[in-house]
Amino acid sequence: MLARDFKTDVLPMSNKLLRFALQILQNEEEAKDVLQDIFLKLWQKREELVKVENVEAFAMRMIRNRCLDVIRSRRTVSMEMVKKGKLPDEDGSDNNELEMADSAVLVKQIIAGLPDLQRTIIHLRDIEQLEYEEIAEATDMNVNAIRVNLSRARKKVRDEILKIQNYGITENTRIAAKVL
Secondary structure, three states: OOHHHHHHHOHHHHHHHHHHHHHHHOOHHHHHHHHHHHHHHHHHOOOHHHHOOOHHHHHHHHHHHHHHHHHHHHHOOOHHHHHHOOOOOOOOOHHHHHHHHHHHHHHHHHHHOOOHHHHHHHHHHHHOOOOHHHHHHHHOOOHHHHHHHHHHHHHHHHHHHHHHHOOOOOHHHHHHHHHO
């Protein structure tokens, strides 16, 4: 695709793509950043765009995926932020920061105890924030197998945290104790 084709076929979609990104993100600056990122990626893939049947649908899908990545990144707290004590503060209390730091250390310890494959996958997906396809390339595994292993790893982490929070009391014994 030549530059003039790009200008006539892709750039006129900018308003529509921006509105779509704004609808998802609810933040004009982030939406503009996403749009700029997508236009850059589209420009870099301009030779491949000739093969795409519907460029507008392709661009919309790219916008949606990038917006979802931005939303996910809002919710994550990096381990470096935890170590430095720069956590998002909900109620301004120091106890909340301490609990978050303790929880992060606990999660790291639980992850370290996982089997190698699960530990690698959870690290790549949740800490490094790689896409499933990128993890598949790095581990030479099927995407479905990665999803299954990630789900199992997360379940193990969640179960261990619940076990520790409940002082080792399992769900069934708590229910039995309440009945008696």
